[in-house]
Amino acid sequence: MGKVKIFDTTLRDGEQSPGVSLNIEEKLEIAHQLAKLNVDVIEAGFPIASDGDFAAVRAIAKEVEGPVITGLARATKRDIDRAWEALKFSDKPRIHTFIATSDIHMEYKLKKTPEEVLESAVEAVEYAKGYVKDIEFSAEDAFRSDKDFLCKLFTAVIEAGATVINIPDTVGYATPQEFGKLIKYIRENVSNINEVTISVHCHNDLGMAVANSLAAVENGAEQVECAVNGIGERAGNTALEEVVMALNTRQDYYDELSDITLKEIYKTSKLVSSLTGMSVQPNKAIVGKNAFAHEAGIHQDGVIKERTTYEIMDAQIIGLSENKIVLGKHSGRHAFKERLTELGYKLEGENLNRTFKRFKELADKKKKITDRDLEALVEDEIHTIPQAYELIAIQVTNGNQVFPTATVRVKLNDDVITESAYCEGGPIDVIYRTIDRITGLDCNLESYAIDAITSGKDALGEVIVKLKYKDDLFIGRGVSIDVIEASAKAYMNAVNKILYENKELIESKGDA
Ligand SMILES: CC(=O)SCCNC(=O)CCNC(=O)[C@H](O)C(C)(C)COP(=O)(O)OP(=O)(O)OC[C@H]1O[C@@H](n2cnc3c(N)ncnc32)[C@H](O)[C@@H]1OP(=O)(O)O
Ligand SMILES: CC(C)C(=O)C(=O)O
Numbered sequence: 001m002g003k004v005k006i007f008d009t010t011l012r013d014g015e016q017s018p019g020v021s022l023n024i025e026e027k028l029e030i031a032h033q034l035a036k037l038n039v040d041v042i043e044a045g046f047p048i049a050s051d052g053d054f055a056a057v058r059a060i061a062k063e064v065e066g067p068v069i070t071g072l073a074r075a076t077k078r079d080i081d082r083a084w085e086a087l088k089f090s091d092k093p094r095i096h097t098f099i100a101t102s103d104i105h106m107e108y109k110l111k112k113t114p115e116e117v118l119e120s121a122v123e124a125v126e127y128a129k130g131y132v133k134d135i136e137f138s139a140e141d142a143f144r145s146d147k148d149f150l151c152k153l154f155t156a157v158i159e160a161g162a163t164v165i166n167i168p169d170t171v172g173y174a175t176p177q178e179f180g181k182l183i184k185y186i187r188e189n190v191s192n193i194n195e196v197t198i199s200v201h202c203h204n205d206l207g208m209a210v211a212n213s214l215a216a217v218e219n220g221a222e223q224v225e226c227a228v229n230g231i232g233e234r235a236g237n238t239a240l241e242e243v244v245m246a247l248n249t250r251q252d253y254y255d256e257l258s259d260i261t262l263k264e265i266y267k268t269s270k271l272v273s274s275l276t277g278m279s280v281q282p283n284k285a286i287v288g289k290n291a292f293a294h295e296a297g298i299h300q301d302g303v304i305k306e307r308t309t310y311e312i313m314d315a316q317i318i319g320l321s322e323n324k325i326v327l328g329k330h331s332g333r334h335a336f337k338e339r340l341t342e343l344g345y346k347l348e349g350e351n352l353n354r355t356f357k358r359f360k361e362l363a364d365k366k367k368k369i370t371d372r373d374l375e376a377l378v379e380d381e382i383h384t385i386p387q388a389y390e391l392i393a394i395q396v397t398n399g400n401q402v403f404p405t406a407t408v409r410v411k412l413n414d415d416v417i418t419e420s421a422y423c424e425g426g427p428i429d430v431i432y433r434t435i436d437r438i439t440g441l442d443c444n445l446e447s448y449a450i451d452a453i454t455s456g457k458d459a460l461g462e463v464i465v466k467l468k469y470k471d472d473l474f475i476g477r478g479v480s481i482d483v484i485e486a487s488a489k490a491y492m493n494a495v496n497k498i499l500y501e502n503k504e505l506i507e508s509k510g511d512a
Contacts, residue, residue: 001251001255001256001257002222002255002256002257003222003256003257003258003259004217004221004222004223004224004243004247004256004257004258005040005041005197005199005222005223005224005258005259006039006040006041006223006224006226006240006243006244006258006259006260007039007040007041007043007070007199007201007223007224007225007226008034008037008039008041008042008043008067008225008226008227008228008240009043009201009225009226009227009232009237010030010034010227010228010231010240010272011027011030011031011042011043011044011045011056011060012043012044012045012046012071012072013043013201013225013227013232013233013237014227014228014231014232014236014237014272014276015045015276016232016233017231017232017233017236017276017278019277019278019446019447019466019473020231020276020277020278021472021473021475022056022275022276023052023056023497023501024052024055024056024059026275027044027045027056027059027060028056028059028060028063028064029271029275030228030271030272030275031044031060031063031064032063032064033264033267033268033271034064034067034228034268035064035065035066035067036261036264036268037260037261037264037265037268038066038067038259038260038261038264039067039240039260040067040068040223040259041067041068041069041070041094041223042060042064042067042068042069042070043070043071043072043096043225044056044057044060044061044069044070044071044086045057045060045071045072045086046071046072046073047071047072047073047079047082047083047085047086047087048073048074048078048079048082048083054082054085054086055086057069057071057083057086057087058085058086058087058089060090061086061087061088061089061090061093062089062090064090065091067092068090068092068093068094068134069087069090069092069093069094070087070093070094070095070096070136071083071086071087071095071096072096072097072098073095073096073097073098073124073128074097074098074099074124075097075098075099075120075121075123075124076124077127079097080095080097080124080127080128080131083095083096083097083128084128084131084132087132088131088132092134093132093134094132094134094135094136094163094164095128095131095132095134095135095136096135096136096137096138096166097121097124097125097128097135097136097137097138098137098138098139098140098166099117099120099121099124099139099140100117100139100140100141100170101114101117101139101140101141101142101145101146101149101150101153102140102141102142102144102145102146103144103145103146104141104144105140105141114146114149117153118152118153118156121137121139121153121156121157121160122156122157122159122160124137125137125157125160125161125162126160126161128161129160129161133161133163134163134164135161135162135163135164136162136163136164136165136166136199137154137157137162137164137165137166138165138166138167138168138199138201139153139154139165139166139167139168140168140170141168141170141171142166142167142168142169142170142182143167143168143169143170143171143173143174143178143179143182144170144171144173147182147185147186147189148189150167150186151185151186151189151190154186154190154193155190155191155192158190158192158193158195158196159192162196163196163197164196164197164198164199164223165190165193165196165197165198165199166199166200166201166223166225167182167183167186167198167199167200167201167216167221168200168201168202168203168225169200169201169202169203169209169212170201170203171203171205172202172203172204172205172206172208172209172234172235173205173206174202174208174212175206175208175212176208176211176212176214176215177215179200179202179212179215179216180215180216180218180219181219183198183200183215183216183219183220183221184219184220186198187219187220197222197223198220198221198222198223199221199222199223199224199225200212200213200216200221200223200224200225201225201237201238202216202225202237202238203232203233203234203235203236203237204230204232204234204235204236204237204238204239205234205235207235209230209236209237209238209239210230210238210239210242210243210246212238213226213238213243214243214246214247214254217247217254217256218254224238224243225237225238226238226239226240226243227239227240228240228241228268228269228272229241229269229272229273229278229280229284229287230242230284231272231276231278239284239285239286240260241265241268241269241285241286241287241318242285242286243258244258244260244262244265245262245265245285245286245313245318248262248313248317249312249313262317262318262319263316263317263318263319263344264319264344265286265287265318265319266287266318266319266320267319267343267344269286269287270375270379271379274379274477275475276475277449277464277466277475277477279449279451279464286313286318287318291315292311292313292315292320294310319344320371327339327359327363327369327374328363328368328369329360329363329364331359331363333352333356336356336359337352339371339374340355340374340378343371343374343375343378345375345378347378347381351381354381355377355378355381358377358380358381359374359377362377362460362481365458365481366458366460366481372453372460373453373460376453376460376462376479377479379477379479380477380478380479380489386496386500387492387496388412388413388496388499388500389410389411389412389438389439389492389495389496389499390410390411390492391408391409391410391488391489391492392409392410392411392417393407393408393409394406394407394408394409394431394484394485394488395407396427396430396431396484398427403423403424404423404424404425404426404427404429404430405421405422405423405430406421406422406423406427406430406431406433406434407419407420407421407434408420408421408431408434408435408438408488410435410438410492418438420434420437420438421434422434422437427484428448428484428487431484431487431488431491432445432487432491435488435491435492435495439495441469441495441498441505442469443467443468443469443474443494443495443498444467444468444469445465445466445467445491446466446467446468446473447464447465447466448463448464448465448487449463449464449465450462450463450464450483450486450487451464453479458481459481460479460480460481461479461480461481461482461483461486462477462478462479462486463477463478463479463483463486463487463489463490464476464477464490465487465490465491465494466494467491467494467495467498469498469502472501474494474495474497474498474501475494475497476489476490476491476492476493476494476495476496476497477489477490477493478490478491478492478493
């Protein structure tokens with residue numbers, strides 16, 4: 001059985017998804033989870049892109065052990081210097097440098113001849129090699145590049161010291177057969193190819209990123225670049241969970257496996273979705289909420305008689321589990337903690353007490369507490385940044401003949417209690433305007449999304465909002481059985497993130 005290396009680019013290409021912006025703490029949390037998932041490589045960011053990205057790559061390089069840590073750099077000395085400054089703290093650093101090789105990119109974007117591009121690629125690899133042994137070189141838009149130029153360039157960068165050559169389908173144009181053929185062609189026409197790892201990086205513009213990556217594996221690719229939940233630029237990247245589970249479920253066909261710890265897949269997907277604010281579509285393969293659900297009677301009958309009649313994978317393999325202990329309003333802290341541990345969460349002290357209190361409140365309102373309810377509560381708890389404002393109470397009156405009115409009471413810095421009210425707008429709008437009136441922040445609601453996390457009339461609702469403050473987007477998440485409360489919590493969560501990133505705002509409030 002061969003081994004396919006999993007190169008995770010959730011924190012670099014994944015973060016290039018429009019509207020996604022992760023802060024250092026969030027990136028670190030995802031990176032730690034990726035290490036638990038046992039990916040081979042974490043692409044932690046693009047250090048030259050911003051001071052924040054640089055700091056996140058450096059923090060991950062310092063803290064996260066296990067996987068190789070890499071960061072992206074254009075084929076320039078400045079980018080490579082900056083990447084190395086961040087990566088040098090890792091015990092397994094890799095510099096990932098790239099340049100585009102298709103005629104269209106070389107002519108219009110780079111304004112360079114093929115000879116100049118080849119020279120820049122070789123110089124970049126040689127320069128990066130001065131810092132570290134492990135160098136990945138990517139030929140951006142490789143699929144639309146002239147095959148023979150590509151082979152000539154790969155031969156040259158391998159001679160210059162590249163250890164991994166990456167073949168991207170940058171714009172998601174390839175079909176599986178064609179992409180497989182390209183990998184075979186490169187294997188057969190790059191004389192020194194056996195000295196390096198062959199990697200692929202596919203985009204999903206035509207919905208074929210996973211199929212193309214697997215076709216590449218069939219033709220000799222040894223590393224697949226992917227992102228959790230398939231997030232990334234435009235229609236996204238190859239979905240990590242889909243490639244990994246295809247290899248696992250169809251070992252008989254591929255004869256290749258990854259080293260991924262499968263039972264961490266579901267949890268990683270939830271974490272990424274919650275921190276990026278990008279919901280997973282219900283019918284998404286592997287991690288969508290319908291992926292293991294059966295609605296049709298004939299299917300339900302089949303599954304009850306024998307699970308494998310309609311399930312090709314066991315949900316428990318990816319970390320989705322059945323309730324063994326039924327948790328409800330009569331459950332105690334031990335059973336609660338035990339169940340959380342089984343689900344892979346370690347909550348102690350104050351965090352445990354607060355979550356337990358919320359669990360009891362929920363159990364009073366909801367008959368059956370499912371694992372998904374628990375996950376929602378815990379995620380709400382562990383992803384909270386320091387709360388400058390704490391929501392104490394909200395009251396909204398609404399009806400088809402009255403103006404909605406909201407009253408909101410908050411506590412500032414564990415101390416001052418402020419209350420305000422507002423009338424006019426929709427029932428959610430009035431809450432948000434009331435909160436704005438209290439905080440005095442001039443921010444814009446860019447998007448609002450609501451979803452039921454669990455099923456039934458008493459389902460937990462999850463609200464995700466994106467607030468724009470100055471030029472930055474802040475994602476807030478709130479969970480409650482009451483969607484009005486979930487909406488208020490999500491907004492407050494985003495406001496607290498704004499204050500956390502702009503500490504001077506809160507200091508001036510404290511002084512006042
Ligand atoms: C396919 C991919 O996913 S590649 C990664 C894409 N990711 C990103 O772009 C996210 C991060 N990017 C950024 O923050 C910014 O674009 C930066 C900091 C990298 C550069 O910003 P700016 O200096 O303002 O340049 P801008 O982005 O407008 O243009 C890119 C420049 O890099 C050049 N360039 C692009 N790719 C490369 C490369 N691989 N090697 C060398 N130069 C390159 C372009 O030709 C252009 O040069 P020009 O200014 O001489 O015309
Ligand atoms: C830089 C490379 C790997 C890339 O992201 C792409 O080509 O899509």
